[in-house]
Amino acid sequence: MEQLKSLQVVENxxxxxxxxxxDWLDKYEYIIELxxxxxxxxxxxxxxxxxxxxxxSRVWIDFxxxxxxxxxxxxxxxxxxxxxxxLLIKIYxxxxxxxxxSSDFSVxxxxxxxxxxxxxRANGLVSMIGMIREIAAKxx
Amino acid sequence: MKPEEFRKQFPILxxxxxxxxxxxxxxxxxxxxPQSVLGLxxxxxxxxxxxxxxxxxxxxxxxxxxxxEARSCVREFINASxxxxxxxxxxxxxxxNLAAYSFGEKYVHEGDExxxxxxxxxxxxxxxxxxxxxxxxxLKVLPVDNDGYPDLKTLDTLCTPATKLVAVTxxxxxxxxxxxxxxxxxxxxxxxxxxxxxxAQGIVHSKVDVRDLDCDFYVFSGHKIYAVPGTGVxxxxxxxxxxxxxxxxxxxxxxxxxxxxxxxxxxxxxxEAGTQNFTGIATLKPALELAGQxxxxxxxxxxxxxxxxxxxxxxxxxxxxxxxxxxxRSCDKFPLFSFVIDGVHHEDLALILDKMGIAVRSGQxxxxxxxxxxGVSGVLRxxxxxxxxxxxxxxxxxxxxxxxxxxx
Numbered sequence: 001m002e003q004l005k006s007l008q009v010v011e012n013x014x015x016x017x018x019x020x021x022x023d024w025l026d027k028y029e030y031i032i033e034l035x036x037x038x039x040x041x042x043x044x045x046x047x048x049x050x051x052x053x054x055x056x057s058r059v060w061i062d063f064x065x066x067x068x069x070x071x072x073x074x075x076x077x078x079x080x081x082x083x084x085x086x087l088l089i090k091i092y093x094x095x096x097x098x099x100x101x102s103s104d105f106s107v108x109x110x111x112x113x114x115x116x117x118x119x120x121r122a123n124g125l126v127s128m129i130g131m132i133r134e135i136a137a138k139x140x
Numbered sequence: 141m142k143p144e145e146f147r148k149q150f151p152i153l154x155x156x157x158x159x160x161x162x163x164x165x166x167x168x169x170x171x172x173x174p175q176s177v178l179g180l181x182x183x184x185x186x187x188x189x190x191x192x193x194x195x196x197x198x199x200x201x202x203x204x205x206x207x208x209e210a211r212s213c214v215r216e217f218i219n220a221s222x223x224x225x226x227x228x229x230x231x232x233x234x235x236x237n238l239a240a241y242s243f244g245e246k247y248v249h250e251g252d253e254x255x256x257x258x259x260x261x262x263x264x265x266x267x268x269x270x271x272x273x274x275x276x277x278x279l280k281v282l283p284v285d286n287d288g289y290p291d292l293k294t295l296d297t298l299c300t301p302a303t304k305l306v307a308v309t310x311x312x313x314x315x316x317x318x319x320x321x322x323x324x325x326x327x328x329x330x331x332x333x334x335x336x337x338x339x340a341q342g343i344v345h346s347k348v349d350v351r352d353l354d355c356d357f358y359v360f361s362g363h364k365i366y367a368v369p370g371t372g373v374x375x376x377x378x379x380x381x382x383x384x385x386x387x388x389x390x391x392x393x394x395x396x397x398x399x400x401x402x403x404x405x406x407x408x409x410x411x412e413a414g415t416q417n418f419t420g421i422a423t424l425k426p427a428l429e430l431a432g433q434x435x436x437x438x439x440x441x442x443x444x445x446x447x448x449x450x451x452x453x454x455x456x457x458x459x460x461x462x463x464x465x466x467x468x469r470s471c472d473k474f475p476l477f478s479f480v481i482d483g484v485h486h487e488d489l490a491l492i493l494d495k496m497g498i499a500v501r502s503g504q505x506x507x508x509x510x511x512x513x514x515g516v517s518g519v520l521r522x523x524x525x526x527x528x529x530x531x532x533x534x535x536x537x538x539x540x541x542x543x544x545x546x547x548x
Contacts, residue, residue, distance in 0.1 A: 024158070024495050029546060032488075056503065057487050058517075077517070078485035079547055080492075121491070 007099050010091050011107040018111035027112075028080060034090070035083030041075035052131050055124035057081045063135050069094050070139060072132065081121075084113065085128055092132055100136035105129050141440050143447075147527035149174040149430075160497030163532045168313050168341060168476055168523030169501055170363045176426035180206070181368055184419040192418045193392060193409075206422035211408070213425040214373055217432065218358065219349040224378055224407035228421050231372035232340040233263040235359035236307070238374055238411060239336055240267035242384040243305065243357075247334075250276040253303040255333070257282040257290045257319075258513055259312040262506045264338045268307055282308070284513065287466040288315040295327055303333040305356075310342025314505045314519065315465025316476025318346055325354055334380070340364055345474035347435055350375055362420070367427035370417040381407050388413040434526050444526050447533045448475035451522070454537045455479060458544075464514055475524035478505065484547045486520040492543040498536055 005013075021027045045062045052059040057078035064071050072089045076082040091107065092100050108114050108129070114122050147153045150172045155162050164172060184206055190199035192207045207228075214226045229235045248254065254268045258281055272279045280298055283291050290308065299306060306328045311318045321342075325335045336357035339348060343360045350358050357380075362371030376384075386393055386404055390413030395403035404410045434440060452473070455461055460482030467473035480486060490502035501521040504511050511518060522536065 025492070025546075028492060028495065032546060057485060078487045080485075080488045117491075121487075 007091070007095055007103055011103070014087065014091060014107055015110045028083075031083030031087065032079050033083070034086040035076075035079045035081075038075065038082060038086045038089070039073055041073055045073075046075065052124070052127050054127035055081065056121065057124070059085055059124070059128060061085070061128070061131050061135070065139055068096055070097060070100065070136060072135075081124065084125060088128060088132060097136040097140045101133065101140070105133075141437050143440065143443050143527055143529045146434075146437075146440055147529070149176070150527055151175060151178070153527060157497050157499075158495055163498040163528075163536060165522040165524060165528065165532075165536060166499045166501050167344075167525040167528075168316075168364070168521065170369065171344070171366050171525055172527070173366055173368060173423075174426070174430055176430065177366055177368065177423045180426055181419060181423050184422055189419065191415055203418055203422075206425075207416070207418045210422050210424040213428050214375075217348075217428045218343075218373075218375060219351050220375055221351065222378060225375055225381065227374040227376065227381070227408045227411040228416055229359075229372040229374055229411075230370050230417060231363070232338060232359045232361040233372075235357075235372050235374035236264055236336070236338065237267045238387045239357050239359070239376065240271045240307075242387045242411070243334070243380075244271040244275060244277075246384050248272075248275045248277050248304050251302065252277045253280055253300065254278070255280045255282050255295075255298060255303055255306040255308075257308045258284045259288055259290070259315060259319075259507065259510050260307065260309055261313055261338065261340065262508070263340075264307050264309060264336075265509070268305075277304075278302075281509075282306070284510070287468065288312060288317060288464060288510075289468065290319055290324065292320065292323060292327065295324065299328055299331040299333055301332060303328070303331060305334045305336060307336045307338065309338040309340075310348075310358075311339075311345060311474065312465065312507070312510070313341050313476075314478045314507050314510055314521065316341075316474050316478070316523070317465050317467060317472050318342060318474065321355070322353055329354065341474075341476075344431070356380055362424050362427060365427055365431050367423045368420045371420045371424055373424075374411070378407065381411070386410055386413065390414040437526075440526050443530070444475060444524070444528075447524060447528060447530050448473070450530065451475065451477060451524070451533050451537070454533075458540070460484075464519060475528075476521065477523075478519040478521040480516050480519055481544060484544055486518045488547050489520050489540070489543050492546060493536075493539055496539045496543070498539055 046060050050060040050062050059076040061074045072093045074085040152172050188199055188202035190203045192204040211223050211226050215223050256265050256268055282295055310321050321337050328335045334356040337355045339358050339360040344365050356377050358375040360373050363369040393405050393410050393413040461479050463479045486502040490500055503518045
């Protein structure tokens with residue numbers, strides 16, 4: 001039934017989840033758990049066209065379209081990066097391209113993620129969001 | 141002097157990050173600056189800011205004096221024969237580029253060879269690649285063994301009469317071991333090749349005597365040895381520098397300038413075109429004075445050794461940890477440890493350690509060929525300075541264990 005929640009509701013839930021943690025170490029622990037909970041990502045899908053450009057650690061994003069909705073899967077060799085992409089997938093998977101494109105992705109700023117990453121990591125985050133938007137735009 | 145006392149000279153070490161005491165273990169990237177350096181830097185900017193060498197007024201005099209005093213100080217510190225052999229640059233990278241361009245213009249021709257080692261920083265690879273492309277010369281690579289030491293037997297056969305220059309690091313920024321540069325220089329000289337030594341790390345950890353080493357060039361950056369950034373040194377033997385054409389043209393490096401032709405200033409100004417970072421370069425004096433005191437301070441040296449041994453042993457005890465740059469003899473290793481840990485990404489570790497107040501480096505360390513040699517995508521590097529204490533090392537180890545537990 002979760003898919004029925006609007007994108008905005010899910011975004012707000014994530015923001016609420018994060019507000020429970022005072023310390024960034026605790027937030028990282030949560031992100032790491034999210035990373036570990038990602039579905040298995042097949043080795044053969046770790047291809048250059050699925051690789052997110054601009055990340056220091058390697059991140060791959062794969063997707064499939066079913067009934068007009070985009071379902072993402074992803075992997076990274078670094079667990080915190082994997083947690084971050086897992087968080088994005090949690091929010092944006094199972095949405096229509098139009099829904100995804102309607103989001104301003106400000107959720108990552110609202111949970112303080114961007115400002116708490118090193119500039120190189122933050123650039124990687126921007127690249128991940130860019131790829132999700134690109135996939136949505138191509139499947140409109 | 142104890143590290144706890146020594147560190148009081150470095151104001152930044154008092155600061156906190158994320159409410160925790162800063163533990164600065166990224167000294168191989170840049171060292172922190174003592175009050176003597178910060179004071180002079182500020183004093184020159186506030187009180188004596190004037191362009192050096194050119195004007196006759198009082199301020200220019202003061203600025204010039206501070207700049208030239210630094211040159212005398214560098215000469216003495218590395219025991220060069222004369223002040224003319226000390227060329228100021230913006231850093232070790234600029235020094236290598238200057239040497240590669242200028243030496244290459246004069247001495248490197250089609251089919252000639254340049255050798256670099258496998259454990260070089262990109263700054264001591266790319267300038268030579270560019271030179272070889274420009275001159276259609278051949279770049280050869282001196283391999284390192286599993287412990288990270290250059291293979292001297294191979295060097296003996298790799299270096300041929302066609303080899304014009306061998307560029308090798310005094311100490312790798314990844315491995316933390318001092319290379320046998322004297323032996324390397326002797327082998328190369330027997331074959332008629334010149335040697336450039338990259339001393340960016342080496343000068344911080346060992347007393348350098350360029351005449352004793354007999355190197356043809358020695359380069360280093362100021363910022364890794366307590367001076368401010370944007371300062372560097374190219375040492376070259378006088379007759380060699382004299383024979384080389386200028387690298388950059390501009391103000392200060394000339395004798396007379398006519399549209400029909402220009403004559404150049406004598407050494408070292410021939411290689412110092414344009415306005416130098418004169419307030420910065422002047423700080424090499426207090427910086428090297430401090431470095432000299434550190435070398436002589438037995439108590440400080442003993443404390444650093446103890447911290448290094450502790451870290452080395454504790455790291456080796458850590459499950460799944462692979463350390464790069466193993467020592468052949470204990471005196472060869474300085475307190476720099478690069479490693480990977482099974483099942484944990486180096487970048488994740490650095491990110492968690494940062495939140496614990498610890499500054500370390502993760503990634504390829506500007507040494508991609510060496511990463512390839514060891515088959516890793518990157519490493520975590522901790523690099524210490526004499527102001528780092530045993531307490532910090534213990535806090536680092538317990539934080540590292542915590543971070544590993546979080547990530548595994």
